[in-house]
Structures are given as structure tokens and as C-alpha cells.
Amino acid sequence: MRAAPDAGGELCIERVALSAIAERFGTPCYVYSKAAIVDAFGQYRAAFGEHAHLVLYAVKANSNLAILKLLAELGSGFDIVSGGELARVLAAGAAPSTIVFSGVGKSSGEMRQALAAGIHCFNVESEPELERLSRVATAAAATANVSLRVNPDVDARTHPYISTGLRQDKFGVPHEEALVLYRKARQLPGLRVTGIGCHIGSQLTDTSPFAAALERVLSLADQLTAEGFQLEHLDLGGGLGIRYQAEERPPAIGEYVRTLVAGLGARRMRLMVEPGRSIAGNAGVLLTRVEYVKTTAERCFVIVDAAMNDLVRPALYDAWHDVRPVRVEPRRASRLCQVVGPVCESGDFLGRDRMLGVEAGDLLAVMSAGAYGMSMSSNYNSRPRAAEVMVDGERVHLVRSRETIADLFAREAFMAR
């Protein structure tokens, strides 16, 4: 993660001290680095080089409009999973021809919305979805470009909640049924088969499951080609992991892309990937302030003003995020701490068993929080959502203001008498 101490020992994002951001915008606050996003996207681009490709940023990782606009300007496409995300990417200036719609539960309304926008492709995940898409497209006198998401039945060896490419998962069409469904897609009105895809999971720290999935999808692609299908693209999904802990060694973006390009061999399909975490994850921190240090006979709790409603990954996946003091006080003794939030759940922790020397009022940075942080946040415990700030060199942009208490119940009403 790109946050480094300055000459005075204070943690900075690019050239801005985190304490200055806390002073100006309050805490909890998500802070992103523009340079880190530009750099990660550039690594994808550089690794594909001359090979025909499209990088589709997975919007669900972080859907802030400023991030979407930045990526659209860099030439990124977008992988969306809802009508809400479609509206966001269009508002951010995305070209419809760069939008791909994934997800197992697309409603008819979402299909109509995407057809009207003229998106590049629907990643279809089941037979009933294929039938619905055909009906919706026909009624709209439109043609939907279709790619089936194949479930290659490979083990991504990641957390079960973010593993999606095994036979028992709800995602994709089973490998052995895909051929039959492709033949059906060819017969149905309103559809045009343009590609094939898969997505096997998230936070993968090894290239071998990607290579295995590619091999399985390619064997199907070759069968389809033999049957006269003209596949224009192959979409390998997202899933490349990032480094949350020092000992983790996920493959570099370049190594991952080169594995895919090499696996494709002499085939001439356009290669697409849908990275989310590997673009936004290490571009953000969650800045929080210590409210209390509470010592019990058993433990030392560092109670901070951010909570599981702001960053749910530790509670949901038992995920590990580094927690660092914004200013290291060398003379303070460290002790074993539980970094927890104010929410009324024992699962409300941001970091367990951390060696920290902190006091009330100190600032902490929860690292690698740029992906699946703000986008998974909620208002649980009637907590307004955090502010979001984008740093660009020495400039600071507020890209989402902190929610107000009034926002929390603005849409609620008393029952009529």
C-alpha cells in the first residue's frame, strides 16, 4: 500500500499527511491515492501490450464516481452487476461499448436498461436468464450480445464466500451443460453470441487456478469454434489478489496477464479481464481515530470511530488488514491490542491481536481498504457513512461528503393514523 511516512515520521498518501485530512474532513474517512489507481490500471495495459484486450474494472470493488470517471478517462471498460452500477458508470462518462453486465439475478428491468444503453455484452449465467434476455430483447426490438459465464469447476483456494468457480457455487453454467446452452442461444431470437467467460473467485494468490480455468474454458471455446460459433472475446473475470499481509506474495499484475496471454496460444480472440481489488484495493486506507483505550483483566481494546458498518471485511471474511498508527510515537510501549469499533456486535473488529502503542485521540490507518470497503458499507447502528477523499499529489478532493444524521431517515415515514 502506498502510504509512507514523511520526514517527520507521519503517514502520508502521496504528498498529503493523513492527519491534515482528518483535521479537515473528520473521521472515519476513506482516503484514496489517484496515482495508485493510475499505476495499477497502467500495469494491466502495459502487460497486454499489443494483444487485443479490454480491461473491465469491476465496479463493485469501489463504485465512487470519481474513481469510475478516472478509470473511464484512462480507457477502462466496466464490469457491472446491477442497474445501479450501470447508472453510475454512465454518469461517470463510460462508453456503453465498454460495459459488460455480470451477475446471476438480472431483472427484466435491468436488462431493458442495459439494452437501451447499448452495452457491449451480457454475461449470462443460466438457461432461464438466457430465455428471459431473449424475450426482453425481442420485445425491445433489440439484439443482446451474449457470453455465457462458464463454471469451470476449479478450486480458487480462497475464502469460501469469495470462491465462485466450483460446481457447488451459484455462479455460471456448469461446464458440461454450456455447449447445449450455446446451441440454444444460437436459436433464440434477439440474441447474438459473441463470447465466453468465467470468474472463479477473488483474492487469488497464485496463477495456477487461473491457468486451469483458462484451459477448461478454451477447450469449450475450441468446440464452439468447430461448430461454427464466432467467438470474439474471452472474458477471464477478475480475482487477482493483493498483498494485505507482508508474507503474502500474490502474483504481479504483469505475471498474471502474461499467464493468460500465453494460455491463449495462437487463438485470435480479444482477451478481457475484470479486475476490481487489484486496481482499487491498495489505493485506499480507512482513516480512523481512537476514542478510548479500554483495558480489562483479559485484554486491551482500542476502540476506534470506524466500525464494521464502514469496513465489513474483517467481520464477514475474517479478513486481515494492517492497522498502522498515523504517527509513530517511538517512546510509547506497544502492547497486544484488539482494534474494535462502536457497533454492538462482538464481530465488530478491524484488527485482532495487534501490537500497538496508542492512546485516545490518536489516528490509525486501516490499510488496503480501497476495495470492498466503502462499497460494502452500511448504516448499521444508524451510523452515517464515512467521507471519501481522493489525493492527487498535494491536492485533496472530497469525492463523497460524510452522510448526515438527517440522511439516515430522510426516506422513512410514520404510519398513517
Ligand SMILES: *Cc1c(COP(=O)(O)O)cnc(C)c1O
Ligand atoms: C467480484 C467480481 C469481479 C472482481 O473481482 P476482484 O477479485 O475484485 O478482481 C469480477 N467479475 C465478477 C463477475 C465478479 O463478481
